[in-house]
Amino acid sequence: MWLWALIPVSFGFFGMVGIWTVCAVAVKNGAVNLTRGIPLISTCAAYPPQTSIFSQTFNVVAVLALMTVAIRYKQIQDYGCHGKVNVASVVVGSLAPIGLSVTSNFEASVFYIPHFIGGLVAFVCILTYNWIQVYLTYRALVYKGRVWVVPVRLFCCIISTIMLAGVAFLTSCHQKAFCEWIFVMLAFLLFGLFATEFRHIERCYLTVQMPTLKEECCMPAPVHINHHALHMPC
Template structure:
């Protein structure tokens, strides 16, 4: 007796007849009736449809149902310009959101620019603009996480040193965490926690882009032309100078000048993120694949035994 495998997936049929036996007579007809009953409604070729099949050697007639093991195709995004839009979206979102918060703070009298020019956090401390400020920072932190991970994968595929690239990924995630902390802990409520988030967003963010500037020089081949590396280096130097000037001016009590440096530093960071659009323009596709744990041999054996029916 030959086994009959009950399929659980899309399947194909391979029918074999004994040498010298004619379709529709004797063994083939009896087996066809039993196969139809055991298949439980699945289509089984009858004796009439087997008349044109070639004669094959064998001891008995059988119909073997073989599962077709089609692997699920990974989800692939092939539009190259989509990934270049992520850094541009971050720049537009952050710039428009911060200046909107500033306009609302000036309009409702939360800040008085004739006395002192406000910090960004000062503009977003009081409602209702604090709600918009928090939303802008939270969405921006999510975009930073996504951009940092894409950049990490891109540099790794180009074969750059994994240690420096991994350090860049960690720094990018810490910068995103700092932006989220700034958004959710306003300076009027939790000043210490707010300042910790500012440190992660500004100081760690500048260090992150210095790492990216170093990786740009090590990428072979270089994408985006020869201007990308010097532009990233100049913006990193400008951001570093603005960060030092902001801390020094704040320590000297020059609050308006320190606030102006903070606004300029924020725009420098946005421009550095915007430069990733040129890098991401060369991403051909992004593959998202979910892999499940492979079943143990004992489970596979048990599953196979439950699918076997002797004729």
């Protein structure tokens, strides 16, 4: 069902539109001056009203990311990959939205340490999650003929790793900002690529309690993804 593909697409769309809106408002208000170089994302979002736009954008993005991670976990599981790597992916993938929420709701100009820690957790977990997905994509053979997605995801992960290293080790603030913007855009792109798989999901239902034999007539709906039926435990 192609509607499931709207979840990762919405993640990328809201993220990109929101973050560039923050930058545009910051430039218009004079909070940043592009003639002096590329600003950090946190610098663009340091003052109102762009602070509110930034926070709301990433609150929405965090929810969409959690939904994407959960559905992706069940999808990979339905393809026969029940190992620890898939479990690790959902754990790491769930930490990333938490980091996004923290860094977006604690302004760098007021609460620098929580903002920094949240950003660090988000960036590291996003990169780790995407590398795990490169492995799972190949291992679970999810794409069913869409072989172009594997090298695209691999290439984006390599560039993302280089950009994150630049954020960590470069001394120039403008160079750090350039690497940060590229990393974030690639993160939105990589999550958006899940739409190529999610559009093949037939249906997905949540079961919160296993039925007894006497309750078969009122049996709760299991999780159905890609022709398989799974029960999601509480």
